Amino acid sequence: MTDSPNRYVRHFDPARLARDSFDYQLLADLESCLVVGCRAPAGSQGYPRHRHLVSDQVYYVLSGHMQLEAEGVEHSFGPGAAVVIPAGTAHRNWYPGEEEEIHLDFLVPPPERGHPLAEPAPEGTPSVAPTDRDLVVRTVSETTSAQPVPGFTARPLLTREVGSPELVLVDASVDLEDGSGVPWHIHPVDQLYFLLEGRLHVDVADTSFVARPFDLVVLPAGVPHRNWNPGPGAEHHLAFLVPPVGVGEGLDKFVDFSVRDESLRLP
Structure with a gap:
């Protein structure tokens, strides 16, 4: 097992971002989504304004x-709020x-590579939102x-x-008792964990690691993985599924998976 960074973990570190202006850190650039962590100083x-x-x-x-x-209506949010702005909606923040503000920002689906993420939408711009x-x-x-x-x-x-219609977000926790968690399984979609509290032991294919607060764990579709809470204390994370699955539809497909101590070698 290793606690060192690997291809499945990206740590969000707001302290490394600009102190005097809005700034962001790219966390994941996938075919299914674009994920950044943002920090905004007070005031x-x-x-x-853009869309x-x-x-x-x-x-x-x-x-x-x-x-x-x-679209001309003001909204106010605090910690723990999940907000969806439909495509085409003109907005500004x-x-x-x-106090400073810190948030995760997903674009789903992401624009095609080489295309702009957004376009300006000053006051009076006609809406193209659904x-x-x-x-x-x-x-x-x-x-x-x-x-x-269990x-x-x-x-x-x-x-x-x-x-x-582009994403599912689940507020999740894994109990510490008896090392319980989710056994080996696969998903038909990408899954991403963002750790909020505690620690989460994750096995992904042949890689093992412990995720900690502000780690983003990227689990590609079809890759076997499992997780449990190694303690000490409570574990709490966000789980994102992209593209989404509907409520009541099958998601986890449990598998028998182990890595044998042998490998195919070139002649």
């Missing part, structure tokens, strides 16, 4: 306070208060918890039905 502004033509934008506020204007979709804000207090397997608690925050 700062985000990007000028993402092909991507839903999904925020998860980790700390501080965000103010958002979307700013960060009032006396008329049947509104901005969505969800917190864990609005969810219902379930235990798909020791694993899941609270769906965003789903294809409530949130974005």
Whole structure:
């Protein structure tokens, strides 16, 4: 087992970002999504008013306070809020208060490589947002918890039905008792964990590591993996599924998997 960085883990370190202006760190650039971690000093502004033509934008506020204007309506969010801005929605952010703001930012699906992430949308720009979709804000207090397997608690925050048709977000925790967790399994979609609290032991194919707070774990579709809470204390993480699966649809396919101490060698 190793605690060192590997291809499945990207650590978000807000302390390395700019202290006097909005700044971000690229965490994952996948075919299914683009993920950045953002830091905004108290009283700062985000990007000028803009819109993402092909991507839903999904925020998860980790700390501080965000103010958002979307299509002329103002919204206010604090820690633990998951926010979906439908593709084509003109919006801008700013960060009032006396403390810095830190959030995760997903674009799903990402724009094609070589195309701009966004286009300017100053006041008066005609909307191209879908008329049947509104901005969505969800917190864990609005969810219902379930235990798909013993020791694993899941609270769906965003789903294809409530949130974005491009992503599922689950607030999750793994119990410490008896080393319980999720045994070897695979998914038909990409899965990403973001650690909020505690530690999570993760085995991915032939790689083992312990994820800690502010680690983003990237689990590609079809790759066998398992996890458990090695302690000490509670474990809490966000789980993102992209592309999404619907509520009640099959997700985990459990597998028998082990790495044998042998390898194929070239002649």
